[in-house]
Amino acid sequence: MSFLKRIGVTMSLAALASIGGAAVAADYPSKPVTLVVPYGPGGAADLAARTLSTEAPEYLGENILVVNKTGAGGVVGSTQVAKSRNDGHTLLMARVGSQATVPAINRTIPYKWDDFTFLGLIEKNPFVLGVSADSPYQTFDELKEAITNGERLSYASAGVGTLLHMAMLIMLDDIGVDSEALIHVPFKGGGKATAAVVGGHADLIFHNLSGLSGAIESGQIRPLLTTTPERFATIPDTPTAQEMGHPNLENVIGWTGVWGPKDLPEDVVAKWVEVLGAIAADESWLEATQKLGSVPAILSPDDTKAFVEGQVNTFSTVAEKLNMVIE
Numbered sequence: 001m002s003f004l005k006r007i008g009v010t011m012s013l014a015a016l017a018s019i020g021g022a023a024v025a026a027d028y029p030s031k032p033v034t035l036v037v038p039y040g041p042g043g044a045a046d047l048a049a050r051t052l053s054t055e056a057p058e059y060l061g062e063n064i065l066v067v068n069k070t071g072a073g074g075v076v077g078s079t080q081v082a083k084s085r086n087d088g089h090t091l092l093m094a095r096v097g098s099q100a101t102v103p104a105i106n107r108t109i110p111y112k113w114d115d116f117t118f119l120g121l122i123e124k125n126p127f128v129l130g131v132s133a134d135s136p137y138q139t140f141d142e143l144k145e146a147i148t149n150g151e152r153l154s155y156a157s158a159g160v161g162t163l164l165h166m167a168m169l170i171m172l173d174d175i176g177v178d179s180e181a182l183i184h185v186p187f188k189g190g191g192k193a194t195a196a197v198v199g200g201h202a203d204l205i206f207h208n209l210s211g212l213s214g215a216i217e218s219g220q221i222r223p224l225l226t227t228t229p230e231r232f233a234t235i236p237d238t239p240t241a242q243e244m245g246h247p248n249l250e251n252v253i254g255w256t257g258v259w260g261p262k263d264l265p266e267d268v269v270a271k272w273v274e275v276l277g278a279i280a281a282d283e284s285w286l287e288a289t290q291k292l293g294s295v296p297a298i299l300s301p302d303d304t305k306a307f308v309e310g311q312v313n314t315f316s317t318v319a320e321k322l323n324m325v326i327e
Contacts, residue, residue, distance in 0.1 A: 028088055028268055032063040035258075037093045038077025039158060040070045042191025044125055044208040047292055048256040049093040052122065055285040059278040060271070066093075070188045073159030074098025075109050082111040086261040088268035092116065094259040097162030100308060104315035105161045106326040113312045114305070117264035118257065119272040121299040121307060122279070123289055125208035125254030126232055127167055129225040130216070132197050135204075140224040140244050143204070144175055147182065154183040156193035156202035164193060166315060167206040167252045169322060174246050179322055197221065208254040209235070209293030227252045234293055251314065255297070257304055269301060 035053060039045045046068060053064035069077035074097050081092035094116070103113040129140065137143040147153065157164035165186065169179050185202045187193040190211040196202045198220045205212070205221075209232065215221035216235060223238040227249050231240055241249035258272060279285050280298040289296050299307060319325050 028265075028271055029060060029062040031089060032065050033060065033088070034065050034067055034090045035093055036077045036081050036090065037066060037068045038070065038074035038098045039095065040068055040189025040191050042194070042211070043158060043189045044211045044254055044292075044294075045074075045093050045095045045256060046189075046191065047210055048123060048289075048294070051285065051288045051292070052093075052258075052279070055282055055288070056275055056279055059275045059282075072109075073102050073161045073165075073186075075102060075106075075111075079110045081259065082115050082261055084261050086117075086264050088260060088264055088271070090261070091119070092259040094257040095163075096253075096255050096311060097158060097164070097166075099257075099259065100311040101163050101166045101315045102161040104312050105166075105319045105324050108326055113308060115262055116259040117262055117269060118301045118304040118308070119260055119264075119269060120276040120301060121255060121257040121297055121304045122276065123256050123294040124297045125210050125256070125294045127163075127206055127227040127249075127252045127254060128209045128212050128216075128223045128235070128238065129171065129204065129206045130197065130212055130221040130223050131204045132200060133220050133222055134200075135222060137224070138222070140239065143224060147172070148175060148177055150181075152183060153203040154185050156185050156187055156196040156205045158190045158193050159186045159188065160184075163252070163254055164190060164205065164207055166318065169324075170252055170318060171206060171246075171249060173318075173322070174248050194221070206252070210254070213291075213293040225249070232293070255307075255311075256294075257299075257308075273301065 035049050037045045037049045049066045053066050057063050069080055078098045084090040131137050155168050172179055172181055194215055197205045198215055212221055216223055223235050225244055226232050226238050227241050276298050286296050
């Protein structure tokens, strides 16, 4: 629990101040809000969206319709929102992959990381390295030894450039092997990537705890390592990256936020700051989010933008080091 307490719910004073300083339009929203998830069902983005869509309408005053729009590592759904009408009725369930790692790697996609209105970060997700329950590797050290000795294993990801992909590349670099030491098997979303490991179609996965928690609880996935500074409460027997001698892996962390098209009206932004401020204190949302293995982390629009910029810079550095940048 100490990790949860340390990160906590970080709604900033700036966000709270903006609630009182802006007049929220009485006619927004005037219809249900479509929340586009740029990944498939069952992944971290989808789970976060459905949790938010259950709790937020009470404060928003309208229903939230979750729509999965998959393709190109989150680019298809993100592009749809970036090009949608900026009235606040089409929003994006933003993820680290589609909004930070992909823009950092692929400079040719139809949007840049800041071609959106940042409404707020809502959660952070510890990452867990996992293998199937019938894998011969019982510990991280056993897996590491196999990889460094040239064992050709495969890993599943949610697509090229997603955090699941980048996380594994960062891990391979950290243990001192080439980025091609493992076979990359991309899927359309974290849910399908997890299912591939469970079904024996890939050997391992480095994924959000929220996306693996169900498979871990059911005994289908064996967690070998977590990127939290301390052992996570729901998987207390899983060692941390620090314990295993790889503290750099703590930089691998997932996150989810609510973005809109660029230049959303101030009253729409203020309404969502108000909604997320209420969500930050909503016991039902907090409990559901933590049960998924995520950490509630509500940030103001300005703090969210600064956080994402730091993430983009981090992944740009990694991509340049590994000669992965597409221009």
